[in-house]
Amino acid sequence: MIDRNTDTAGTASPRGFRRIRTRLVFWTILVSALFQLPLALFDFFETRRVVLDAVRAQGRSLATLGRARIDARKDAVEHSANTFAALLNDRESSAGPASLLRKLRSFVRSNDDIFGSTIALSNERFAPYFYRGDDGELVQQDLDSADYDYRTKDWFKLPIASLESTWSEPYFDEGGGDVLMTTFSVPFFYEGELKGVVTADLSLAHLEQIASAVENTEAGYCSIVARSGKFLYHPDGAHLEGSTIGQLARTHDNAALAQVSRELAAGKSGFVQTKHGLVTGRPGVLVYDSDPESGWSLIVFLDQQDLLAGLTRLTWIRAIVGLIGLLLLITIVAITAHRITRPLRKLSASANEIARGNLDRPIPEIESGDEIGALGQSFSRMRRDLRQHVADLTAATAAKQKLESELEVAHQIQLAMVPGNGNAEEEQPNFQLAAKLIPARAVGGDWYDYFLSGEDQLEIVIGDVSDKGVPAAMLMSKTVSSIRAAARSSQAPAAILSQANAEFSKNNDTCMFATIFYGILNLSTGELEWASAGHNPPVLLKAGGEAQFLKPRTSLPIGLSASSCYETSTLRLEPGDTLVLYTDGVTEAFDPAQRLFGDERLMETVGSSIPAVPIVINQDILTAVSDFANGADQSDDITLLTLRFGNFKMSNRQTFTSTTAATAGLKRVRLDLVDFLGGHLSDSHMIDNAATITAEVLDNLREHTPTDGAFAVHAEICDGGLVLKFVDEGPAFDPLKMPPSGIEKEIGGHGLQIVRALATNLSYERSARGENILTAQISPGDNDGC
Amino acid sequence: MSLDISTNALQTIATKVILSGSLDSDTAPSLDQRLDLILAGKTNRLVFDMSKLNFVSSAGLRVIFKAQKNVEAQGGEVVMVNLRPQVEKVFEIVKQLPSWSIFQNDAEMDDYLQVIQSRAADQS
Numbered sequence: 001m002i003d004r005n006t007d008t009a010g011t012a013s014p015r016g017f018r019r020i021r022t023r024l025v026f027w028t029i030l031v032s033a034l035f036q037l038p039l040a041l042f043d044f045f046e047t048r049r050v051v052l053d054a055v056r057a058q059g060r061s062l063a064t065l066g067r068a069r070i071d072a073r074k075d076a077v078e079h080s081a082n083t084f085a086a087l088l089n090d091r092e093s094s095a096g097p098a099s100l101l102r103k104l105r106s107f108v109r110s111n112d113d114i115f116g117s118t119i120a121l122s123n124e125r126f127a128p129y130f131y132r133g134d135d136g137e138l139v140q141q142d143l144d145s146a147d148y149d150y151r152t153k154d155w156f157k158l159p160i161a162s163l164e165s166t167w168s169e170p171y172f173d174e175g176g177g178d179v180l181m182t183t184f185s186v187p188f189f190y191e192g193e194l195k196g197v198v199t200a201d202l203s204l205a206h207l208e209q210i211a212s213a214v215e216n217t218e219a220g221y222c223s224i225v226a227r228s229g230k231f232l233y234h235p236d237g238a239h240l241e242g243s244t245i246g247q248l249a250r251t252h253d254n255a256a257l258a259q260v261s262r263e264l265a266a267g268k269s270g271f272v273q274t275k276h277g278l279v280t281g282r283p284g285v286l287v288y289d290s291d292p293e294s295g296w297s298l299i300v301f302l303d304q305q306d307l308l309a310g311l312t313r314l315t316w317i318r319a320i321v322g323l324i325g326l327l328l329l330i331t332i333v334a335i336t337a338h339r340i341t342r343p344l345r346k347l348s349a350s351a352n353e354i355a356r357g358n359l360d361r362p363i364p365e366i367e368s369g370d371e372i373g374a375l376g377q378s379f380s381r382m383r384r385d386l387r388q389h390v391a392d393l394t395a396a397t398a399a400k401q402k403l404e405s406e407l408e409v410a411h412q413i414q415l416a417m418v419p420g421n422g423n424a425e426e427e428q429p430n431f432q433l434a435a436k437l438i439p440a441r442a443v444g445g446d447w448y449d450y451f452l453s454g455e456d457q458l459e460i461v462i463g464d465v466s467d468k469g470v471p472a473a474m475l476m477s478k479t480v481s482s483i484r485a486a487a488r489s490s491q492a493p494a495a496i497l498s499q500a501n502a503e504f505s506k507n508n509d510t511c512m513f514a515t516i517f518y519g520i521l522n523l524s525t526g527e528l529e530w531a532s533a534g535h536n537p538p539v540l541l542k543a544g545g546e547a548q549f550l551k552p553r554t555s556l557p558i559g560l561s562a563s564s565c566y567e568t569s570t571l572r573l574e575p576g577d578t579l580v581l582y583t584d585g586v587t588e589a590f591d592p593a594q595r596l597f598g599d600e601r602l603m604e605t606v607g608s609s610i611p612a613v614p615i616v617i618n619q620d621i622l623t624a625v626s627d628f629a630n631g632a633d634q635s636d637d638i639t640l641l642t643l644r645f646g647n648f649k650m651s652n653r654q655t656f657t658s659t660t661a662a663t664a665g666l667k668r669v670r671l672d673l674v675d676f677l678g679g680h681l682s683d684s685h686m687i688d689n690a691a692t693i694t695a696e697v698l699d700n701l702r703e704h705t706p707t708d709g710a711f712a713v714h715a716e717i718c719d720g721g722l723v724l725k726f727v728d729e730g731p732a733f734d735p736l737k738m739p740p741s742g743i744e745k746e747i748g749g750h751g752l753q754i755v756r757a758l759a760t761n762l763s764y765e766r767s768a769r770g771e772n773i774l775t776a777q778i779s780p781g782d783n784d785g786c
Numbered sequence: 787m788s789l790d791i792s793t794n795a796l797q798t799i800a801t802k803v804i805l806s807g808s809l810d811s812d813t814a815p816s817l818d819q820r821l822d823l824i825l826a827g828k829t830n831r832l833v834f835d836m837s838k839l840n841f842v843s844s845a846g847l848r849v850i851f852k853a854q855k856n857v858e859a860q861g862g863e864v865v866m867v868n869l870r871p872q873v874e875k876v877f878e879i880v881k882q883l884p885s886w887s888i889f890q891n892d893a894e895m896d897d898y899l900q901v902i903q904s905r906a907a908d909q910s
Contacts, residue, residue: 667812688841688872695843699811750880751844757879 021337028333032326040318047311052285055307056271059220059287059300063269066222066298067289070207074167074294076113077184081200082165085186088119088198101128101140108138115181115203118143120150121196122160131201155183159197163187167294170204170232180204182232207233220277220284220302227295229261245299252276260288260299267292277301343372347379359387407442407470414443414473417480419450425615426450430523431458434614435641436622438585444637445472445514446583447480451487456523459487462535462581462641463516466557475512479504479558483516493518493531494566501533501558501566513559517581526573526645531566533558536584539606541617543576543646547607549599550579575646580606580617585638589625592632597625608765613718614642627769654680659712666698669713673724680717683780689758690715690722693776696751697726697735705730722778727771734764735774789813790838791820799903800831806838809846817846821853830862831902833895837868842876867895 017023084107088100100119108117108130116131120143127143127150143150150156155168165186172180181201188195207224224232229244245264249257256274263270271287284304290297343366353361363383366376415422415437422437435448445465453459461483465472479500486499496518504514517538519530530550534557537549550571556564573579582602589597605624609617618640625638656676658669673694677687694713701711705728714725735752756762761777789809794802801824809817824832832853854864867889869877874888889895 685872688875691841692843692872692876695810695841695845699843699845702811750847754844754876754879758875 020341021334024333024337025330028329032329036322044315048308051308051311055285055302056287059271059285059302062300063287063289063298067291070296073113077200077202080111080114081184081186081198085188085198088188090190097126104128105130105138114200115179116201118199119196120156122194155185155199156197159185159187163194169226169228170230204232220300223299225264225297225299232296256286260286264288264290264297277303340372343368343376347376350379354383354386359383359390410473411442417477418447430646432614432644434618436618438638440634440637441469443470443473444468445476446585446637446639447476448639448641449480458521458523460519460581460641460643461516462583462639463514464583465514466512468636479514492568493520493529494568497531497533497558497566501564502562504559505562508559513557515557521645528571528573529568531568533566536582536587539580539603541578541580541606541612543574547603573645578612578617578642578644581641583637583639585636586621586625588636589629590632590635591628591630597628601628614644617642654717656715657712659710661710662708666702666711670694670698673713673715676715686722686778686780689778690724693724693755693758696755697774700735700751701728704733721780724776726774729771732766733772736762736764789817791817793824799906800833800899801829802833802835804835808841809839810841810843811845814845814849818849821849825856830857830860832857832864834866835868836866836873839873840870842873847880865889867892
């Protein structure tokens, strides 16, 4: 059912359980099962309980009905016998045998309920018996015969003994009626003296008729039990032969029957569930009802399966109807989900199309008018808006490109305004100068300038117009011109700054300003006249190596006040002294944590620059600032102008770098270095010293760094001097802190001793990037290091 | 840069070890092994001819010092001849030379050997 068209789009359609339809169907089934199943179970068991209750009630009513019928029959027999006995009481005249026979015959004949009857005398042997034969005719029999002694029978003995009317236990009357019967015996008297017993037999065949009438043809059967537990009637006649219910229970190991037996013996009524009805062998209910008076009990068995057949059918119908309902529900849910998600799939395909940049394909119309329809409209709107945005962006980008190309031209023009196009290097017999201008944006407000004037004067300028970008750049160009003009007419730096200030302050409605340092160096004497208009104090690096800031007297930047005054200061530079001019782009460079580079770092960098020549100092400062910024954007223009006074010929300046990623490459590094030195140095002592130092440092590294540590060696030959920098990324280790190896020390361990002896200058530093940097300086003519 | 080692018995009194090339941490182990072999014999006097040795590092010094120590323990001697300036400078830096004899040239060494030999002859 997956629409293949949507699959061709960039985003794959969800599959399996992720699909809305699958989930809806799953949850529908789960929830309806969760609710329906317990309900159905409850319903089934509750119905079953109700049915069983009804069964019991039915059994009880059947038992009651049976009881009533039996009682009616018994009552009738009892009544007849009692009446007959009362007739015989105190009637001597009727005691004649013929009369008695006559009366007996008419008694039996007139009472249909009675199977047979006898008048058995106690003081004479007289016991004539009439009973109904098979054809219904009365049959006479004498119970006082050789093989039937009535005086030994229970029906005679018990009432004689108790002088009360008695029902006998059921018995098969062989001598008498030859049927299973029970006998009601009533004693009769003459003048208070016992004369004999009148009996009325109740054929148990009658009970069968009663019980059959009681039996529910559909659901079970009925049996009648006497006080002794003997069956008076059982549908299965085989049990009748003198067996009791207790015996039956034992024979069949039937717990329910045993319980019924016990309950009946205790004269109780009730019901019990049985799993195996004796006749049917199927589960059912036994309802029993005992009569304490007669001791006759009625047991009704109702077949449960028959009774519950309706319930089972009902359950089946319910299950099928429920299943059909569930299938219907699933179908409806699936169709609905499919209808809901179809527009979503279309939208998804469209969105993929849009994502590929095809904004012209229209969004499919969704006419559902529901939330998805609204989504579709939103999509259409989005596509329209996107098209608009793309168009806008294209236009904006074109405009920006135009502006950028203009700015690029402006950048070139601005750099062209300073000597060397922003990257100047000068080497003269009595000074060296290097300058660098790096705008933060295409154009900026920083500048530097230098030019020779008069006989032997070098004028140097560095300035910084407030703000950045185009406005600053425009003002910078104006200021550069005005300063140059002022320099032509004035002789002292202070005067030049004053003149520039006056020019700058004119029409300065935007309240821009500029800081400027202006210096004039006499190249013969080293005398430097200088003035500062609020500019960062330059760093003076003495030939001896100590660095300091050149603190000017407090002065205002130009442009703030037309009446600002500037003073010229004088300083004498010794040969080898270096002046470092910079703008606040250096000291106010930020690192990613928004900390400032600051004066101290600048001073440190300048002080540790080796060799201390302008180009190297500038490069070191820029590297330090870039390392410090560590990726943070350059926030301001950076300008450097470094001037070294005196004769320091930077001839033959050569640099060399060799790196290796593992100590295995150290030997190659050393050989490459020696090759490089051999090609650029004529002093073989220096080469030998450098080679020895390098060998020792590398041997030391092999011992102290991990074998996969990166390593680099930098060599710089400058004016005959050589500087070696060994950089490794191993754990911090300062070899110079190791105690010097003594002569008497154990053999070996002389490496550092040799390095110390051969290097003119040796320093160690742990860089912020986690590098060990060992710097060794080797000077020409220094061939007796020891 | 490699190190070439050749040996030469000087009469019966000494073994001459001629080193040429570079004696550094890469080549020092091979010299060390060679000296162990030489010293395993009867020799207790070593003469290092370093006229062609153009480089030595502390790793190389260590091997020579070790040999010196072993030889002296047996009452022998280590002498060196024809050291190039850079090699000599390195030896001087570690200043472990008092008991050593360094000869500027072969002639000086030959004189020395002769003295030793005649001394040995006198004793016998």
